[in-house]
Amino acid sequence: MCVFSLPPLIAQTQEESDVLAAVKSQLTPEDIQRIIDETTALKKAQAQHDSPEQLATIPSLELKDLNPNQLELPIDVTEVRKKYIHK
Secondary structure (H helix, E strand, O other): EEEEEOOOOOOHHHHHHHHHHHHHHOOOHHHHHHHHHHHHHHHHHHHHHHHHHHHHHHOOOOHHHHHOOOOOOOOOEEEEEEEEEEE
């Protein structure tokens, strides 16, 4: 099941902002710095290029691996509280 909201969740709602502010108010300066440091390290690791050895471990498909017959899947779309649910 896939649930998403329209419009996309790009902007924070006031409720989300309030929750984040409440959480941040309970963090020490050291906690905040640790989060910043961990985020910086994560972004740096994600920006690194993979070695040829690492890339070789990624599974890949060729056209011959795919079924040439189209598989039809029933899709039921329901709107629940301004969210669309695909089943």
